[in-house]
Amino acid sequence: MEAAAGFVLFFGVDRQTVACGRIVTRDWLKGIALVLLGVVLASAARGETVFPARTGRVVDEAGILSQSARDSLTHQLAEHERTTSNQVVVVTVRSLQGLQIETFSLALANRWAVGQAGRNNGVVLLVAPTERQVRIEVGVGLERRLTNAIAADIIGQRMLPAFRAGRPEAGIQDGVSGILAALGDSYQMVERPRWSPQTDEAGGRLIPIALIAVLIGIGLVVILLNVLTGGRLFNSGSGGGHGWRSDDDDWQFGGRSSSRSSFGSHSFGGGSSFSSGGGSFHGGGASGHW
Numbered sequence: 001m002e003a004a005a006g007f008v009l010f011f012g013v014d015r016q017t018v019a020c021g022r023i024v025t026r027d028w029l030k031g032i033a034l035v036l037l038g039v040v041l042a043s044a045a046r047g048e049t050v051f052p053a054r055t056g057r058v059v060d061e062a063g064i065l066s067q068s069a070r071d072s073l074t075h076q077l078a079e080h081e082r083t084t085s086n087q088v089v090v091v092t093v094r095s096l097q098g099l100q101i102e103t104f105s106l107a108l109a110n111r112w113a114v115g116q117a118g119r120n121n122g123v124v125l126l127v128a129p130t131e132r133q134v135r136i137e138v139g140v141g142l143e144r145r146l147t148n149a150i151a152a153d154i155i156g157q158r159m160l161p162a163f164r165a166g167r168p169e170a171g172i173q174d175g176v177s178g179i180l181a182a183l184g185d186s187y188q189m190v191e192r193p194r195w196s197p198q199t200d201e202a203g204g205r206l207i208p209i210a211l212i213a214v215l216i217g218i219g220l221v222v223i224l225l226n227v228l229t230g231g232r233l234f235n236s237g238s239g240g241g242h243g244w245r246s247d248d249d250d251w252q253f254g255g256r257s258s259s260r261s262s263f264g265s266h267s268f269g270g271g272s273s274f275s276s277g278g279g280s281f282h283g284g285g286a287s288g289h290w
Contacts, residue, residue, distance in 0.1 A: 049097050049104070054089070054112045057081075062092035062129050064168045073176060080180050086142065087115050087279065088123040088179060090172060096128050101287055104128075105137040115139045115279020122279035123183070125175055129168060134159055136179065138284040146182045150189065151286035154178035157190040163290040 052061045057077040058070045065073075077088050089112070096104045105126045115122025120141035127134045136151040158178050162171030181187040 049099065049107065051108050051111055052091065052093060057088070058090045060090075060092050062094050062127070064092055064127070064129055065172065066169060069169050069173065073173065076176065076180070080183070084121075084183065085116060085119070086121045086123070086183055088125070088176070088183075089114055090125045090127075090176060092127045092129065092172075095130050096133070101126065101128060101131070101133045101135045102283065105135045105285070105287075106281055106283055109137045109139075109279075109281040113278025114281075115141065117278050120280045122281070123179055124281075125172070125179065127168065127172060132163070133287065133289050134163070134171075134175075135287040136175070136285045137281055139279045140282050140284070141279075142183065143284040145185060146179065146285075148284060148286050150178075150182045150187055151284075152288075153189045154182070154187075155286055155288035160288050160290045 052059050056074060058065070058073045060070055073090055077090070081087055091108065093104075105124060108126065109122065109124040112124075113122075114124055120139040122139040123142060123146060124137040125134075126137065134155055136146070136155060138146045138148075138151060154175055158174040159171040162168070162174060178187060
């Protein structure tokens with residue numbers, strides 16, 4: 001009997017010990033998981049950005065260019081640098097790592113110090129196919145030739161149509177050709193059609209005429225109502241009558257609003273620079289999305 005009791009007691013203790021060991025093991029694994037999670041969150045909080053290494057004038061990290069296209073672009077950019085000293089590089093990246101393309105491009109351009117010190121004659125063409133974004137980053141010394149407007153025209157009229165058609169290689173080649181033309185003062189911006197009343201010879205002039213007729217008709221009706229009411233239509237009087245003016249001072253019929261929205265240019269990078277001894281960039285250029 002005592003032996004049986006001891007046997008049961010032994011195995012009962014053993015089961016408790018094993019159960020305790022399992023609890024300790026689970027707690028230990030949870031601790032490791034928490035430590036690893038903390039390391040990941042700490043790295044994300046530091047905002048460490050990994051830039052591709054500059055291995056040449058064309059860095060195709062995203063792998064969207066063929067070897068022949070890389071060789072052709074490299075030769076084209078090398079010849080341009082030989083004759084003008086301007087440095088133009090093409091970069092494709094796998095990811096912007098959560099950054100705005102303007103922020104990523106500016107930091108990359110200054111880290112690589114594209115261009116010559118003192119002349120700041122560098123240009124970076126950055127393509128991020130994962131985010132479907134593209135940017136032309138222009139060095140300080142070339143902003144008068146490759147203006148923001150021209151950079152935007154190159155992206156919008158030459159690159160984005162090819163990207164949207166699934167031809168990124170052609171889009172990059174067209175973009176480089178546009179950049180080099182702008183640096184050579186030979187770029188022609190694409191003319192966009194503008195609306196005018198004379199656009200349609202048959203019916204273009206009917207719209208303003210009809211509008212004038214409607215306004216005249218409204219005016220006659222208002223005058224007639226005012227006469228029939230003895231001039232009380234626009235007289236608020238002591239009874240708090242109604243007129244055309246709104247109680248809100250920001251809106252008046254036929255007048256001007258006192259609160260207006262303004263659209264100004266946004267500057268990326270401000271006055272800060274990440275120059276590492278070569279060309280310097282302050283955020284000039286343009287971006288696009290397809």
